[in-house]
Amino acid sequence: ADPLTLQLKWVTQAQFAGYYVAKDKGFYDEENLDVTIKPGGPDIAPVQVMAGGGADVTVEWMPAALAAREKGLDIVNIAQPFKKSGMMLTCLKESGITDPKTDFKGKTLGVWFSGNEYPFLSWMSHLGLKTDGGPDGVTVLKQGFNVDPLLQKQAACISTMTYNEYGQVLDAGIKPEDLVTFKYEDQGVATLEDGLYTTAANLADPAMEDKLVRFVRASMKGWKYAEEHPDEAADIVMENDETGAQTLAHQKFMMGEVAKLTAGSNGALDDADAKRTVDTLMAGGSDPVISKVPEGAWSHAITDKALK
Amino acid sequence: MTAGSVTTGPVVAARGVDLTFPTSDGPVHALKGVDLTIARGEFVSFIGPSGCGKTTLLRCIAALEAPTSGSLLVNGMPADDARRARAYGYVFQAPGLYPWRTIAANIALPLEIMGFSRAERQARTARVLDLVDLAGFGGKYPWQLSGGMQQRASIARALSFDADLLLMDEPFGALDEIVRDRLNEALRALWAQTGKTMLFVTHSIPEAVYLSTRIVVMSPRPGRIIDIIDSPLPAERPLEIRDSADFIAVAHRVREGLRAGHSYD
Amino acid sequence: MTAGSVTTGPVVAARGVDLTFPTSDGPVHALKGVDLTIARGEFVSFIGPSGCGKTTLLRCIAALEAPTSGSLLVNGMPADDARRARAYGYVFQAPGLYPWRTIAANIALPLEIMGFSRAERQARTARVLDLVDLAGFGGKYPWQLSGGMQQRASIARALSFDADLLLMDEPFGALDEIVRDRLNEALRALWAQTGKTMLFVTHSIPEAVYLSTRIVVMSPRPGRIIDIIDSPLPAERPLEIRDSADFIAVAHRVREGLRAGHSYD
Amino acid sequence: MRRALPVLTVLLAIVAIWYLAAAMMNAAWVRDQAARANQTVTTGQLLRETMSLERPVLPAPHQVAAGLWDGIAKQKITSKRSLVWHGWVTLSATLAGFAIGSLAGVLLAVGIVHSRVMDQSVMPWAVASQTVPILAIAPMVIVVMASIGVTGLVPKAIISAWLSFFPVLVGMVKGLRAPEAMQLDQMRSWSASRAQTFWHLRLPASLPYLFASLKVAIAAALVGAIVGELPAGASQGLGARLLSGSYYGQTIQIWAALLTAAALAALLVMALGLIERLVLRGMGLAR
C-alpha cells in the first residue's frame, strides 16, 4: 500500500473522527493507502511539520494556513470537510455582557494564540476595539489549554469550540442559562476551520496527487460514516487515544457537535466560504492578518477527481 | 569572659579514662586507664612517642572526644560544660586557619564569638600578632604564609582571648630554634604573670623540661601514662638553666621514659 | 625510572634566583639573588627563620614554582624537565595524604603512577612502611592516624620510588626525639648506601649538623642565603658525635647565622 | 522506625495543610455554584463539597490517592490508562537522556579543566545553550528529527539530555578544580600525566560535587522527558498524560500524573543517593 502521513492540528479526539473512522473501517485500505495519523499538540504548527517533511497532509485552519503562505510556505487547501466554524466566545452571564458592540470594553477575554487568534483579532477590529489592554479596548489573555480561566473568573469570556470546551464548561457544572455565547458564525466573522492542506510541490507530483485523491475520497467516506454512526465513531476515537485520558461521554458529545459542522460539506471547498474568510482576515484593521489576496491558496484539483 | 575561675579544686581531674576508636579493621586503644589531676596554675607537658594518645587526651579534656569509660572533670564540671563555658584556648597540631579570613580576621574570630568589642578585638589582635612576630602579616590570607607562620598565627589566635586554661598540641613544631626559644620564654613569662594553667604537648625534651612544673610521659598501644615527673627546677628560669645539672637529670629521666615507651628500642 | 643519573655535573645549579609573589597588598620578596651549586651525593640542609623562603627554594628546585628571574638547572637541565623526568622525591611540609586512600594505597600511588608492577608496589610499600615504623597501619585511612604518623607516612611515600634526589621539607617536625634520632640514622644510612643527593629543610640545628655535608643558612625579607657551612665532621657519624667539639663548633656557627637572620634579635 | 517517624510526621503535616488548602481554594467555586442556584450552603455542606468536586482548583489528597490507585493498581500495566505504563515510557526516555547528558557533561568538564581553549570557548556557549527556552525549541527539535525519520524515544532523550548536561558540567568543572594546590603539586612532583592526575586526584576529589550535580541532573532529565512529550506526536508518557489532563480540565488526573512523576524523580534521586553512599564508603570518605 502507498504510505501517507497525516498531521492533525490537535490531540486525538472526535474533532478528527473522520480520519480515524476511515482508518479503522478500512476505507484507506480499500484505496490501497497506508495512512499514519500523527496527533498534534499545543505550540506545534502543523504546516511547519509538513514543511520539515514530517507529514504529507495536515489538518489546519485557513487563517493560519494563509498566514503561513504569506511567510513563503506554498501550501494549498485541497479539501474542506468542515463547512461551518465551531468557534465562539463564552461569557459568564454575571459578567454582564450581552452585546459585543457595547459590553466588551474594559473586559478581560481569553484567546488562543499560536495561529488561532486571527479570527478573534479581526472580530475585534470589526468592533473597533483595541486589544492592547487600554481602557477603551479589551485585555487579552493568552488562554491555556482549558476552561479554567472562566471557572476561576480570571476572564470574563474565553474562547471555546462548540464541540469541546463549551461542553467542558457545562460538565464543570455551569448551566447554559448562566452563560452567554457569541458564535463567530453569527457575528459574521467566521473563518474556515479544519481543512486539508498539502504543499504545492506535492500537488505538482502526479503520483502524489493520485494518492491525495484517494486519501480525500476515503477520508470523506470516513466523515460521512462518522456523521451517521456517532457512537461508533466516538468508540473508534477512544481506541485510538493513546493517552487514555479521554472520556467516552465527552467524545460522544463532541462527535455530535462536530457532525453539525461537517454536515454541509462533501469535501469540496466552497469558493464563497473561502472568499469570506479572506475578507474577514483582510479587514483586520491596522494589523491585518494577511496583507494581500492570496493566489492559488486552494485548489479543487483533488476534490474534483475524488468526488467524481 | 573566662568562666571557671571561681572554683578552687583541680582544673583537670581524670580517673581511669579509657578511649577506644572503632575502625573497620578492629578497635584502636588510644587511651587506657589514664589517671591525672592538674591543679590551677600548673604547667604540664605531655611527651611520648608519636601515636601514643597525647592529642587524644587533650581532645578528651577539651570535650572534643568522649572517653569510652572513666570520669573526667574540668574545673570541677563535666568536660563538655567546661567547653561551653569557654574554659580554655586550644592550639591544634595543624594550623586550621579559615581560608576565607585574613590572618588578623582569623585571630579576631574567637574574640568576635565571645563578644569582644571591635576596638578590643583590634587591640588584642595587634598584640598577639606582635607576640608571635607576625606584625605586618595581618592582612595576608593563610595560603600566602609559610608553614611556620601559619602555626604562629594559630598560636596567636589561641592566646588572644586569655583563657585560664591553655591546651597546646605541639605548637612550636614548625618553628626554628631561635623563634622557639623566644616563644618559650614568652610563654613562660605569660604563664608566670597570669597564673594560667598550661597543658602542653611537645616532642622536644629540653622544651618540656624548660617549660614545665610537671612532665607527663606517655607510651603507646594502648596509650597510657608511664611516668609523671615533678620538676625540681626553680620558678625563675633563664635559658641558661638548660645547662644546669638538675635540668640534665630531669631530661635524662624523660628520655629514659620515652625510650621505654618505644617498644622497638 | 630515575632519570638524570647519566650526567656528571652538579645536581642543582642556581644563579641569581629571584622570586616575588604578587599579593593584593604588595609584592612579597620570597627569594633574592640565590646562588647555590649542589654536587651529586651531597647532603645539604637548609635552615633559617620561619618565612625565610626555604620551602619556596625547594619548590623552585622541584619546578613547582617558577623563579621570577635567574637561572636554575637540575641535573643540568631546566628544573621543569627534571621534574618531568621524575628526578626527585618530595616530602612536603604538611603530610597531604589523600583522604580516600588508605595509608598503603597512598604510598603506592606514586609507584602506580610511575608504572611499577603490582607485586613490586606491594613489596616497596611494605618495606618503606616498615622503615618509618608504620607496619600494621597500611590499612588505616589518614584521619585515623596521629599527626606524627601521617608525617611518617608521607616520608615513606617519597622514599618508595627511590629517586636519586630527595627534597624534604621539615620531614621530622612532628616526631619525638627517639623516633627522630632513629629516622636520622636511617636517613643517613640510606644516603650513605645509595649515594642519593639530599636537600633537607629543618629547624633543628643538631639535626642539620648531624645529617649534612653542607648547611645553608637563610635569612628572611627578602629570603636569601647568608651562610654556607661545609661540615668538617667525618663520614662515619654515630649519634654520640653530637658531643664532639667539631659538632658543637658547627652548631654554634649555624646558631649565629640563624640569630643574625632574626632582625629583631 | 527511627527513620520512618520523622518522614511520617512531615507527611502528615503536609496532608493536613493540603486538606486545609483544598477546602479554602475550592470554597469559592462551591459558593458560586450555590449562588447561581440561589441556595445557601452550611459550613458542613461546604466542607463536604470542597472535598469531592469533579473539577477542583486543588483536589483533596484522598481524591488524588483514588486517582493514583485507579491509574496504578486498577489497570493492566500494559493498558494506556495505566500510570505505570506511562511512567515507564517517560522513565526510559529520562534514563536515556540522563545517561547521554551526564556523560556529555562530564566529558565537557574534563575538556574544560584540561584545555584552555575549551575553557574559554565552551563555557559561554554551554551557558547560552541552557538559556534557550527548551519548550520553544522542543517542537522544532521534534519536527527536525521527525523529518529525518527519528521519532519516539530519541528526540525526547535528546531534550532531556540537553537539560541534564548543564548541572553536571558546572558541578564537575568545580569539582575537578577542587583539589588543594598542595595535592596538585604532589602530582606534579611525581611528574604524573594529566590522565593520572585526573584518575587519582581530580576525579576522587570531585565526587561530592559530582553526586550533588547528578541528583539535580536526573530531576532535570525527567523534566526534559516530560517537556519532550508535550508537543506534537507524543501520546504516551506522563507528559502526554499531564497535557491531556490539563486540556480536559481533569485536575485529579493532572495531580495523579504529577505525583507519579515526582515519585519517579524522588526514587531516582534516592537511588543516586544510595550509590553515592556506597561509593563514598568504598572510598573511605563516608564517616
Added chain:
Amino acid sequence: MAINLWLARIGSRASRLSVAAVFGLTILLLWELACRYFAIPAVILPAPSAIWASFTGNLPLLWGDFVQTILKGALSGWIIGALAAVVTAIAIDRSDFLQRGLLPVGNFVAALPIVGIAPILVMWFGFDWQSKAAVVVVMVFFPILVNMVAGLAATDALQRDLMATWGAGYWRGLWSMRLPAALPFLFNGLKITTTLALIGAIVAEFFGSPTRGMGFRISTAVGKLDLGLVWAEILVAALAGSAFYGIVAWIEGRATFWHPSQRRR
C-alpha cells in the same frame, strides 16, 4: 581553531572573550552557510542574518518582553527561591528531625516537574508575572537546596573542632564557618539555576499569559511561522541568561576567592 589555540595561549582578559567569540562566529558562519547551501526553509531554521534583522527590527517589543519575563518573572522568582532554599537547607542542617523527615519528602515535592506545576500555578496565581515567579521558585528551589545541604556539610573536622573549643553556638558556627564553607557549593547551585530560572519563566508563559513576555511571543510567533522573531527572542534569552550567569559567576569569584578552584595556582 588555530586562531583559537593561539589566542588561548595569550590568555589575557580580552583574548579570553575573543576566544569565545571566535568559536561562536565559527558556528554562526557554518549555520549561515548551511542555511544558504541547503536552502533550509526559513520556517524550519532561519539564517543568523535573518535572525539579526528581526532582532534589530523589533527592539522595543523585545525590550518589553525582557522586562516582563526576565526582570519581573525570572529574577524575582530566583531570588525568592534561592532564599527559601537556603533557609530550608539551614533548617535541615539544624534539625536532625527535619533532616530525616523533610529531606526525603522535600526531594519528592521539589521534583514535581515544572511543566505539570505551571498550569496549576497559573491557575492559582493568575496570568501575570506572579505565576511565572512562582514557577521559577519551585524550579530553582531543589538544585540550590541540594547544593546548600552539601555545602553546609563541607567543613572539615579541624574547623568544626575549633568552633567547639571556642564554645561557639550553632548560629555562630553557621555564620562564621559553615556558611563561608558552603559558599562554593551554594554558588554552584545559584549558577545552575540562573538558566533554569529563565527557562521556567519562559515556559510558564506557554500555559497562560498576558499578551507580552518572551514565552508568549515565542509561542505566538511559532504559530505565525515568524521564526525570525522566535529566534530573536531566543537570542535575547541567551544574552540575558549569559549575562545573568556571568554576573553570578563574577560575584562567586569575589565571594569565594579563597577556594582552590578560584585561586590562580
